Amino acid sequence: MTTRLDRAVIRDLAMFRDLAEADLDAVLAAATTKRLAPGDIVFNQGEIADAFFVLLHGRLKVTQTTPDGQQVVVRHVNPGEVFGIARAVRRPDFPGTAEAVVESLALGWPSDHWDVLTARCPALAVNALATVGQRLQDAHTRIRELSTEAVERRVAHALLRLVRQAGRKTDDGILIDFPVSRQDLAEMTGATLHTVSRLMAAWETKGLVASGRKRVVVRDPHALLMIAEGEG
Template sequence: MTPQRIDRSVLKELDIFATMADEDLDAVLQSAHTRRLATGVSVFNQGDPAAEFFALLHGRLKVTQTAPDGQQILVRHVHPGDIYGIAKAIRRSDYPGTATAVVESLTMVWPINQWDFLVARCPALAVNALATVGARLQEAHTRIRELGTEGVERRVAHALLRLVHQAGRKTDEGILIDFPITRLDIAEMTGATLHTVSRLLSAWEGRGLVSSSRKKIVVCNPHGLVALADGRAEQD
């Protein structure tokens, strides 16, 4: 497929580019193109040489890592406006995980050899990229703390609340996590088994906290879920 160019106005709608001057945006666009991703297509795979970096314009991706024993971990989701694949910013020559489209998506792509030029030419991009790396590090620290100090029920509740914060959309049922998410995904995010996550979600459905079906989760009672995440009994 022939790469497509994109208009400057589209970039201005994304937080990471919103504060940049027009001339800086033009510099960013000069070496960029767009790529459409079908559901299930990988943008890059764990261990591949880091030849490009990206910003998601539309859709959702998931980033997974596979441990030496073959166990897969869901590291995070990529949302519209996120910059990702910036291995060079953390002094890596390869991608530490695999990024896969969970819905049809559209991403911007730059050659990795443009990274140093762009962050030097556009200080706002460097600042925003640093903030992105910092936010991911903070989330990783939070998840490590949860794994070490909290039971599985609290970990799953925290995971759902993070997804609500990142991609929640109000509906008549409650707050829909607005992209396909499976019970296996939740298990991989929280260090739990699929059986345990399925049992918890079924129990929470019976209490009116959530509603779930194939690749769909709605949080019906956010306050009750917050109480569980905090280790408190749900308040009626």
């Protein structure tokens, strides 16, 4: 917040594509930065959506909680992505809760500013449309998986998705670059903690994955893909 932000920070983000340099400066001028420790909540489900954000660094988990207390992981927010744009889609409140899973850094703008910014840069609305559209595709993919695939395949898919989003190559295999618990995997796939644990244990003995406390390494992505695609 005290440090001056350079436009290079946001220039390459999908959200700010095709914006003029001057516009980038205008956008940045209204932004505040927010540092987050693991476990910190950016906003809670149901709160008035008074701001929207871009994640510069780190990783967030967005969840929804049902009236009876069950949680579902809606998605993970990766660096460079916007989140909390409820107001842009004419929603007064946040539909989910955003929590940092690692040390993170975000930019924030007051929600009211969205209209100001889009009025100045119509490209913002167009980019937001593409972003939300992509998320809708992802959601439909997930609906299709939940509707038609067995738990085993869904968990395999979830792991592969994590690899794509946050995989970091190590000599041991591909490490998911942030803490993921069995519970998380369960909430991502609509399974129970127990079933996920059993699956992971089985895969561990087969050498497909290696995992510890909130830590997952995928050793054989190809074999996992076979399982995900149904011929495991």
